[in-house]
Every structure is written in structure tokens, then in C-alpha cells.
Ligand code: SF4
């Protein structure tokens with residue numbers, strides 16, 4: 001059947017799954033409002049309440065030393081560069097204490113692939129955190145880190161995850177996915193973890209009952225086809241595991257990276273957000289990225305498929321190093337969500353609404 | 360359509376009927392931004408097709424010394440204050456010469472009401488620019504400045520306009536309109552021109568063949584009904600004269616003003632103002648998304664919400680940058696074109712009067 005707008009409208013109305021070719025048709029559509037309306041329809045079906053969620057958490061970049069040298073990364077330092085650091089657990093503890101005091105419930109610890117840090121470092125760190133701050137949720141270590149830890153600790157992926165979980169790891173952020181197509185990963189010099197390995201970490205975690213998110217970094221050298229391949233890989237795995245809570249597409253930030261180039265446009269961002277919502281019929285939440293797109297576009301993202309505003313309190317060295325400098329307070333996030341016509345609601349990592357707001 | 364209250368408005372728009380005050384209120388009250396955008400986009404396609412205008416322009420703000428102290432203004436300084444400046448006609452000449460090799464077609468000149476400068480200065484600035492770049496369109500002085508010049512010189516508005524036209528004025532910007540509301544005026548810009556005078560000066564300019572723009576300043580203490588009334592007054596004058604070229608809603612930038620406690624308008628509000636303006640102002644050919652003010656990202660999205668003009672490559676736009684606008688100062692012609700093309704529109708380079716220009720000139724500015 002020939003793909004056209006009315007066929008897509010029909011399929012969306014009837015809750016049918018969209019194909020790769022249909023996804024491509026969506027990407028090639030210049031009619032932004034049409035895309036927005038379709039994505040908004042799906043979003044309202046999944047989230048009928050006029051609510052937009054956010055979470056208060058803190059990003060802690062526990063080390064910047066990394067053996068990988070991804071072309072899009074402005075954060076890493078090579079081993080022995082003299083500028084590398086590993087945060088002491090007391091320093092991390094202090095940051096967590098601040099986070100809790102400010103109403104945060106979760107820490108997002110991510111860092112480089114540091115050859116000095118084997119599994120016992122993480123076990124020790126997580127136990128320390130859980131002993132001292134039993135309520136805090138540890139949403140940490142993206143798949144490349146987990147895969148690397150398992151390698152240098154000579155453990156299977158499964159054993160690595162079992163041990164990390166036992167030490168206190170609650171859930172896994174979906175970073176390091178970039179574009180899950182090896183041809184693209186190779187060109188970005190990001191193939192230390194292949195696309196399959198990334199998916200394998202997530203599959204293993206999901207099968208152990210851990211929830212994770214998934215990201216996509218776009219707007220660099222990839223094509224629409226690559227984006228769709230990425231999105232469909234997430235959709236396929238989700239069919240099997242239902243372990244992804246959210247999908248977070250975000251744009252490549254070129255400053256200070258060896259890849260360089262221009263930032264992709266707001267038009268491309270909103271379109272990609274809408275296509276993600278339409279294609280990922282089995283992923284409940286789509287998160288907008290105000291850190292990379294700014295408040296104005298992120299707010300409009302709530303009408304292009306997004307239902308979650310991400311995290312309030314940030315210490316995002318990775319993105320800040322690459323030139324994204326947006327900062328927002330809880331109050332500001334709540335204000336712009338309200339102005340867009342939604343009720344702001346704090347949530348936890350599982351996207352459950354928190355009943356009592358603390359100020 | 361998510362908000363069924365918009366259905367009657369939608370039907371009117373599709374039938375090409377004029378919207379009433381109540382329709383305008385319904386639009387402002389609705390959160391169904393995509394339906395509002397869809398309607399505005401429909402009107403935009405009727406009027407301009409896929410054409411999206413941009414211009415290569417230069418901004419000159421000859422003086423920032425102003426006797427008024429509008430609460431929302433971050434631009435003005437008092438004579439003895441840090442950062443106060445005044446450009447001599449020769450400095451203005453240098454400014455124009457600096458970019459003489461760029462394919463600029465419009466020079467936009469506005470500034471403060473500077474009691475330390477003679478009436479002749481304001482005329483000389485225009486004359487100087489005209490001398491250095493005779494072919495360029497000069498879009499200069501808001502109605503506020505025209506009224507001020509009349510007061511200073513004892514001449515009538517009409518005589519002031521004649522002097523300016525004689526010196527080379529081609530068009531007038533739409534600034535100083537703010538919101539046509541006595542309530543807001545009393546609170547924020549007591550000393551400024553009344554809305555009746557603003558309207559009268561534009562009407563007079565139109566009668567002399569000077570095309571002008573119109574603006575609305577939103578995002579401060581104004582009410583929805585005041586904005587709809589404002590738009591309807593502009594629409595009425597346009598029915599009478601047809602002299603308006605384009606309308607641009609301007610978001611108030613609170614930073615560095617004495618209203619800094621207010622928050623900046625959000626993207627949702629920016630797009631709503633663009634779209635509602637497109638829908639209410641059925642007799643305006645163009646709606647502009649001024650990228651210096653909105654930021655490049657939001658201006659690009661506004662093109663799908665009713666705007667058909669993104670303004671131009673601007674150098675030294677002081678007014679919004681003093682108010683904390685973070686957008687970069689300049690975009691090249693290629694960047695502007697790309698931004699437009701990416702959304703499926705056709706970039707058309709224009710001069711101040713919307714004549715198509717420079718289709719194939721050298722890309723010096725790129
Ligand atoms: S993106 Fe991650 S893995 Fe790649 S260089 Fe940066 S820190 Fe290392």
C-alpha cells in the first residue's frame with residue numbers, strides 16, 4: 001500500500017504499529033503541526049491526565065578518566081593526562097546529602113571507562129551510599145560502563161549486574177546508546193560498546209527485573225534511516241522485556257568535541273520527538289531534553305509527544321562541557337509546565353507520581 | 360481538535376471569515392496550541408504560500424540616552440550614567456561604511472529620546488545613511504520618536520515626517536505601540552505616547568506613502584482582552600489605510616529592567632502570540648518571528664505557527680541584548696536560508712518593502 005498522510009492517520013487512530021517505511025515517511029514530512037497532532041494524540045492516549053512529570057535528582061560524574069575517546073564527547077580525559085579525577089565516596093556522599101536536603105530522591109552517577117575502577121569500587125561505593133542514605137535511589141552506570149566493568153573485572157555481564165544490584169544499583173540510565181547502528185558508532189569512534197552489546201546489557205538488566213531508560217543522540221552524522229533503525233531496535237527489545245520506562249532523544253552538542261559541526265535545529269528536534277512517540281508504541285514515557293534544547297523548545301516538546309520534563313537539579317559536566325548551559329529550578333520547571341496547560345508532578349524513576357511535594 | 364471550544368473559530372477561519380473579539384479571547388484562553396497553530400498555518404499558506412521572507416539588514420541605535428524611563432526598558436541610560444552613548448553623524452557614517460560591501464538592503468534606525476541632541480541631528484542621521492548607501496531602504500524612528508521630534512522642534516507630526524522623508528526615510532518600524540491600554544501605560548510607561556497618538560502618527564505616515572510595521576509587547580502585566588483590543592485597533596487602521604507591512608509580536612525581556620521580577624515569556628506563549636496575531640490580523644500580509652528576540656530555535660518553529668518572515672541578519676541590535684537576549688548577534692544568509700528550507704519553506708530575500716531582492720548576488724555576507 002502506498003504510504004500517505006491519511007494511511008498514517010488511519011493507523012494511528014486504529015492503534016496500529018507503524019513500519020520502518022512509514023517512519024521514514026514521517027521523518028520526511030515538513031508539516032510539523034501534522035506530526036505534532038499525531039504524536040499528541042498518541043501521548044494523550046497513553047497519558048490521558050493533563051500532567052507533565054519531572055524528577056529531582058542529581059547527576060554525579062564520578063570520574064572523567066576514559067579509555068574510549070568518542071568523537072562527540074567533550075568530557076573525557078585520557079588516562080595519565082593529569083586532568084583526570086575520581087571522586088572520593090565521601091565527596092559523593094556529601095552531594096547525595098545535599099540532594100536529599102533539596103528534595104531529591106535519586107542520583108544519576110555516570111562516568112568514563114576508567115581502567116582503575118573494577119567492580120569492587122562500585123560495590124563499595126553503592127554499599128556506602130545505601131548504608132548512609134538508605135532512601136536514595138541509585139540510577140547509575142550506563143551500558144558502556146557496565147559492559148566495561150564486566151570486562152576488566154573478568155565477570156560475565158549477568159554476574160556483574162547481579163553483584164551491582166546486590167550492592168544497591170536500582171536502575172540503569174539509557175546513556176551511551178548514541179545511535180545503535182555499528183556503522184555510525186564506528187564513524188563516531190564510539191564502538192567500544194557495539195549496538196548489540198548495549199542492547200544486551202539492557203536485556204540482561206530487564207530480565208533481572210531492573211528498569212532502564214533508553215536514549216538516542218542524534219543530529220551528527222546519522223541519517224533518518226539510522227535513527228529509525230535505532231528506534232526499532234529499542235521497540236523490538238521492549239516487546240520482549242518491557243523494561244524500558246522512557247525514551248529520551250537528545251541532540252548532539254558539538255562544542256569542544258573532536259567531531260564538531262553545528263547543532264541540529266529545533267525543527268529537527270521536535271520532529272524527532274514526535275516520530276519517537278509515534279514509533280515507540282510500547283514505551284510509556286517520552287522525555288523532553290531541556291538541557292540540550294532550552295526551556296522554550298522543551299516546553300513545546302510536551303505537544304510533540306513528550307510527557308516528562310526530565311530532571312530538575314543537575315550537575316551535568318558531560319553536557320556542560322559540550323556547550324549546553326541551560327539551568328532551571330524546580331519552580332521554573334513547574335511554571336513553564338503550567339503555562340503549557342499541564343499540571344507539574346514530581347515522579348520517581350519508575351514514573352510513579354510522588355504524592356507529597358516537598359519544598 | 361483537543362479543545363472543542365475552538366470549533367466555531369476553526370469553521371470561520373476555514374471559511375475565510377473575520378474573527379471577532381470573542382473569537383480572539385477564545386484563542387487566548389485555549390491550550391490547544393496545535394489547533395491554533397494549524398489554523399494560523401492555514402491562513403499563512405493562503406496569504407504567502409510557502410514563501411518565507413528574510414532580509415539582510417543593519418541596525419543602528421544612534422543614542423541610548425532617553426528622557427523617558429519606561430519600566431520595561433533595559434536600553435535607555437541617563438546622560439551621566441555608565442554605558443550612555445551618543446553617536447555623531449560621522450560615527451553613524453562609519454557604521455554604515457563598515458558593512459558597505461555586504462548586500463544590505465535595509466537599515467533600521469531607532470534610539471532614545473535624547474534631549475542633548477538637536478532636532479537636526481535626527482534628520483542628519485537619515486541623510487548621512489542615505490548619502491553613504493543611497494539604494495538602501497531606511498526604516499527609522501518609532502512613532503514615539505516622531506512625536507518627540509515634533510515636540511522638540513515645535514513642528515507638527517506632518518512636518519517632521521516630511522523632513523524625514525526628504526532626508527531619505529522609506530519606512531517606519533512598529534515599536535512603541537506596547538499595548539494599547541491606558542491601564543498598562545499608567546503602570547509601565549507613563550511618559551510615553553498614548554495609543555491614540557501612536558495610531559494617528561502611523562495613519563499620517565501611511566497617508567504620505569510611508570509603509571510602517573506594527574508591534575505588540577507581551578509578557579508583562581497585560582491582559583488578554585487588552586491584547587485582542589490592540590490587535591483589533593490595528594486591524595481597523597489597516598482596513599482604512601492598508602499602510603502596514605508586517606506585524607511582529609515582541610516578547611518582553613525582563614532581565615536588566617526594573618521589572619526583572621517578572622518571568623520571561625515561554626515558548627508556548629511566544630507561539631500563541633504569533634498564531635493569534637496571524638488569525639486576528641486578516642488584513643496584514645506578513646507576520647514576523649523576530650529571531651533576535653525569540654531565539655533562532657523558536658523563530659524557526661514559529662514559521663509553522665503562522666509567521667512568514669524571520670527578519671534578517673542583524674548586527675548590533677542593542678535593545679534586546681541589553682535586556683539579556685541570549686541569541687547570537689548575527690546569522691549569515693546561508694544560515695537563514697537553511698533554517699527556512701529545512702522546514703519545507705521557500706526562502707525569499709526581501710527589502711524593507713517586501714520586494715524580492717538579491718536572488719543571485721554574491722554570498723559576501725555568508
Ligand atoms: S562518551 Fe563516555 S565512553 Fe565516550 S569518551 Fe565520553 S566518557 Fe568515554
Ligand code: SF4
Pocket residue numbers: 425426427428429432433434435470471472503551
Ligand atoms: S522604551 Fe524608548 S522611550 Fe522608553 S525609556 Fe526605552 S528608549 Fe526611552
